[in-house]
Amino acid sequence: MHQPLDIKDKSSDKNSIKVEAFRKHVRTTKPHKHNNYFELIFLSQGHGTHAIDQEKIDIQPPMVFGIGKEQIHYWDMDAEPEGYVMIFRSDFIMNSHDKALLELANELFSHSHILLSKDESITQFFSLLAKELKELTVSPYVVEGLLKALFGKILQMALHIKPTQDKSKNLYQQLVDLLIENKEYDRKVENYAELLNTTPQNLNAICRKIENLTASEVIAAHIVKEAKRLLAHSNSSISEIAFHLNFKDSSHFVKYFKRHAQVTPGAFRSSSLIEKRN
Structure with a gap:
């Protein structure tokens, strides 16, 4: 008989985007997928492996992982992780009138993982986003601006890849x-x-x-x-x-x-x- 995979949903109807600190007690997980949203994970500390579909990736902070809808992934870490987790529904980016944000998101999520040269400003952008999204009145312009800056900075600091302007x-x-x-x-x-x-x-x-x-x-x-x-x-x-x-x-x-x-x-x-x- 068909046994469905574990499907996790940390999003909500009212929140198209969410940013939180990576839970330090989460070191190992079972294979699971998120079929309602994308996930961007930044690790400034940690050690072990992260498997995305059939690819097993060594954790080498600072680095980011891009996990698309329907992709299966799981963690196997042997050291305390530190960083941020961002989840957002596809319509959040697709409904943006800022084409540059869409292009940056497409480029970013075309890579399963990206090694970074340094992480100070990346941490600051994630922290600013997390604070902004906790405000009683969230400005979509501020959020999109911070997202564009974050995505651009990740690609700028990425080792071995360059952002593309290919339409x-x-x-x-x-x-x-x-x-x-x-x-x-x-x-x-x-x-x-x-x-x-x-x-x-x-x-x-x-x-x-x-x-x-x-x-x-x-x-x-x-x-x-x-x-x-x-x-x-x-x-x-x-x-x-x-x-x-x-x-x-x-x-x-x-x-x-x-x-x-x-x-x-x-x-x-x-x-x-x-x-x-x-």
């Missing part, structure tokens, strides 16, 4: 958002192109430019990633997973998964179980 990335991010929101797991490029008010050819060109993949390969990568989450973190049968991902039968799903993941679903699940035990 095509906005359309690519919209495709990613559609893939996350689409629970029918549509695999047709033309359907996404229509929703984005563009052509399949243009969507294909943008995906090649940003990811060096075709639009079809980007869609397949998302579906395979979701399949891997279910295989690794649930006890659903392969047939149940195939049905959940909108495949007509399990054999079609197995062929699709093997073509894109170079391994069968059964073999992937077995290797995931072995890795967990180790």
Whole structure:
């Protein structure tokens, strides 16, 4: 039988954004996901690992982690952490009239983690945001201004990456958002192109430019990633997973998964179980 993953929701209907100090007693967690909001985590202290989907990341403060909706993550720390946690719903950024804020957010969340050269001003921006959001009357202009400054500062202090001004990335991010929101797991490029008010050819060109993949390969990568989450973190049968991902039968799903993941679903699940035990 299908066993759903632990889904946590620290947001509320009245608060589209929330900033709090990282809880120091939280060192280990079970694999879970947040399907209603994004999470940005800044650590100025701590040691151990943070797993996001199939990626296990060494904690090397100062650093930030970007966790998208539907991504599965968990902590395994052996030292007291210190930092901040920010959660916000997608509509908070998407409804902003400041295009620069949207571009910075898209750039920031295109990386699972970012190592920083220093953290003093990053800590100050998080602290200012936390204080502002506790005011009885919160100014959206102040919050957006602080967010833009924070996102820009993180990217400025990031090691090995630079902010991008590529406008095509906005359309690519919209495709990613559609893939996350689409629970029918549509695999047709033309359907996404229509929703984005563009052509399949243009969507294909943008995906090649940003990811060096075709639009079809980007869609397949998302579906395979979701399949891997279910295989690794649930006890659903392969047939149940195939049905959940909108495949007509399990054999079609197995062929699709093997073509894109170079391994069968059964073999992937077995290797995931072995890795967990180790």
